[in-house]
Amino acid sequence: MEKINVITLGCAKNRVDSEHIAAQLAAAGYKIVFDSDKTDARIVVINTCGFIGDAKQESIDTILDAVAAKNAGLIDKLFVIGCLSERYADELRTEIPEVDDYFGAKDLAGVVKALGAQYSCGSIDRELSTPKHYAYLKISEGCNWRCGYCAIPGIRGKHISVPMEQLIAEAEALAAKGVKEIMVIAQDTTYYGMDLYGKRCLAQLLDRLCEVKGIEWIRLHYAYPTDFPQDVIDTMARQPKICKYLDIPFQHISDNQLSLMHRRHTKAEALELIARLRAAMPDMAIRTTLLVGYPNEGAEDFAQLCDFVRKQRFDRLGVFPYSEEEGTFSAEKLSDNVPERVKNYRAEEIMKIQSDISLENNRRRIGRIERVIIDSRQGDYYVARSQYDSPEVDEEILIAAEGKRLQRGRFYRVEIIDADNYDLFGRIV
Numbered sequence: 334m335e336k337i338n339v340i341t342l343g344c345a346k347n348r349v350d351s352e353h354i355a356a357q358l359a360a361a362g363y364k365i366v367f368d369s370d371k372t373d374a375r376i377v378v379i380n381t382c383g384f385i386g387d388a389k390q391e392s393i394d395t396i397l398d399a400v401a402a403k404n405a406g407l408i409d410k411l412f413v414i415g416c417l418s419e420r421y422a423d424e425l426r427t428e429i430p431e432v433d434d435y436f437g438a439k440d441l442a443g444v445v446k447a448l449g450a451q452y453s454c455g456s457i458d459r460e461l462s463t464p465k466h467y468a469y470l471k472i473s474e475g476c477n478w479r480c481g482y483c484a485i486p487g488i489r490g491k492h493i494s495v496p497m498e499q500l501i502a503e504a505e506a507l508a509a510k511g512v513k514e515i516m517v518i519a520q521d522t523t524y525y526g527m528d529l530y531g532k533r534c535l536a537q538l539l540d541r542l543c544e545v546k547g548i549e550w551i552r553l554h555y556a557y558p559t560d561f562p563q564d565v566i567d568t569m570a571r572q573p574k575i576c577k578y579l580d581i582p583f584q585h586i587s588d589n590q591l592s593l594m595h596r597r598h599t600k601a602e603a604l605e606l607i608a609r610l611r612a613a614m615p616d617m618a619i620r621t622t623l624l625v626g627y628p629n630e631g632a633e634d635f636a637q638l639c640d641f642v643r644k645q646r647f648d649r650l651g652v653f654p655y656s657e658e659e660g661t662f663s664a665e666k667l668s669d670n671v672p673e674r675v676k677n678y679r680a681e682e683i684m685k686i687q688s689d690i691s692l693e694n695n696r697r698r699i700g701r702i703e704r705v706i707i708d709s710r711q712g713d714y715y716v717a718r719s720q721y722d723s724p725e726v727d728e729e730i731l732i733a734a735e736g737k738r739l740q741r742g743r744f745y746r747v748e749i750i751d752a753d754n755y756d757l758f759g760r761i762v
Contacts, residue, residue: 334364337448338374340399341367341462342392343382345518345554345725347415348462349471351380354414354441355460361450367462372402375409378444381417383488386656392417400431412436412444416488438488457503464708466742467514467724468507472500472538476520478557480584481595481662482627482655485520492521494529501541508547513742514706515548516723521557523565536564543574549744550706552723554580559598561606570613576720577614580649582622586641587634590627595662600637607645618721620649623683626676627655628667635679642686648694649727650687652680688754695728695752702762705730705747707739715739717747717759730757737761 337358341351355365366374377399381392392415402408410433418425419437426435436443442452461468475490476483504515517539519525526534542551551574556565558581569575585591588600610617623638642650654676657669705717708724714731722728730747732739739745739761747759 334362335376336364336366336374337376337378338366338369338371339378339380339462340395341380342395343380343384343388343416345469345516346471346520347380347382349459349469349518350415350438350441351378352459352462353456354378354380354445355462356458357445357452357456358448358450359460360458361448363448363450365460367460372407376412376448377402377408377410378412378414381413381415383416383418383420384484385653385658389417396425396429396432400429403431410448412447414438414441414444419488420484439490455499457499457506459503459507461507461510461512463724464741465511466706466708467516468512469516469518470500470504470507470542471495471518472522472525472535473519477524478521478559478597479595479662481593481667482624482658484658484661487660489520492524492528494525494527494534496529497526497534497538497541500538501545504542504545504548508545511547511742513548513744514550514552515542516552516554517542518554521555522553523556523561533562533565536562536568539565539568539572539575543572549574550576550720552576552578552720554723556581558583558603558606559596563609566609566613577617578620578721578723579610579617580620580723583641584622584624585627585630585634585638587630587637590630590634590638593629593663593667594624594627616721618648619645620723620727621647621651623650623652624655625652625679625683626671626673628663628670630655630671630679639682639686642683642690646690646694647687648691648721650683650691651726652683652687654680691728692752692754695754695757698749698757699752701749703730703747703749703759704744705759706744707732707741709741710734710739717745728755728757730759732759732761 339351341348382388414436416438418435422435445452473494475492477492657664703719705719707717709716717730746762748762751758
């Protein structure tokens with residue numbers, strides 16, 4: 334069997350695309366490995382990210398490394414797919430002609446057919462690249478919001494929901510493989526269903542997913558704040574399988590910046606939404622991302638953002654300095670007028686504030702008994718997560734091995750016995 338190394342860069346949405354491609358290639362007789370640094374796969378497929386500067390550079394560096402391996406005779410065929418080639422296919426073909434072919438983010442069929450396999454549109458089959466006990470479920474593609482800084486609508490197109498029955502069938506297939514935790518993802522999960530059913534149907538989808546046997550945790554990512562559906566809050570609070578966790582990128586809080594970013598909500602509306610979420614689920618963990626250094630971000634705007642972080646005390650927080658992306662409103666209509674040193678300083682200041690908050694939040698959990706799932710063993714510790722922690726992006730609960738034999742993908746009850754800024758320590762009870 335010929336071996337294909339599928340390398341995935343960027344977000345979990347890309348990971349799902351890679352897994353669907355891998356399943357169709359596996360059905361054609363190929364052996365699939367993911368993100369391998371070995372040199373025994375003679376065919377390499379790189380699924381790229383083209384969202385922001387650092388991600389684009391990582392994608393280009395990965396392609397160049399593979400080209401070097403091809404020139405050295407270690408690779409026979411090299412294909413590039415995903416967001417970077419969706420945005421820059423012509424430039425890439427000119428600058429890096431050693432790649433056998435480039436396919437965009439919306440042309441998954443192209444690379445499958447290029448490798449002699451038959452592409453099945455709408456297939457639910459996946460070769461998992463995650464540990465077998467968790468997986469991502471992509472419920473829609475594209476985005477209609479067109480935030481001022483974001484290139485995603487230009488790359489991925491308008492919002493297109495996956496039919497609900499197809500998603501339930503995919504979730505059932507994942508459960509049959511041993512998946513116990515599903516991360517629901519999209520460019521905007523809360524907009525799900527508008528194009529197919531004429532209304533937002535995320536709450537109904539979540540209820541249906543809760544009925545899938547074998548799935549014990551359901552986790553919601555990438556929720557857009559504007560017009561957040563109340564029925565989603567009610568469903569999250571009511572359904573025990575749904576983790577009390579929400580990934581909701583607020584990006585900023587000053588009305589000046591929110592308006593320039595085309596976020597379509599105000600500071601007051603953001604604060605009211607957070608209050609509704611916490612009233613319904615007092616123990617909810619909220620993850621957010623923020624953007625600093627956007628055009629015209631003044632000292633007062635930044636001061637409001639710092640105050641927002643201090644007062645809301647988010648459980649998880651990431652911050653990014655603004656980088657201008659061609660084709661976006663901010664690149665075409667606004668001046669990138671915040672110096673790089675100021676952007677970086679502001680990002681560091683936000684993370685200093687959050688580091689202290691994270692430590693205080695974690696210390697409050699000491700003495701609690703929490704249900705956790707085991708992800709792996711690393712050295713002297715088993716690595717676990719609670720319902721408040723998503724894999725790969727959030728903190729972990731470390732359990733000293735000490736002769737114990739804990740099973741990956743199994744749930745345990747753990748007492749939190751210690752904490753630092755970004756990790757917790759526990760023992761089995």
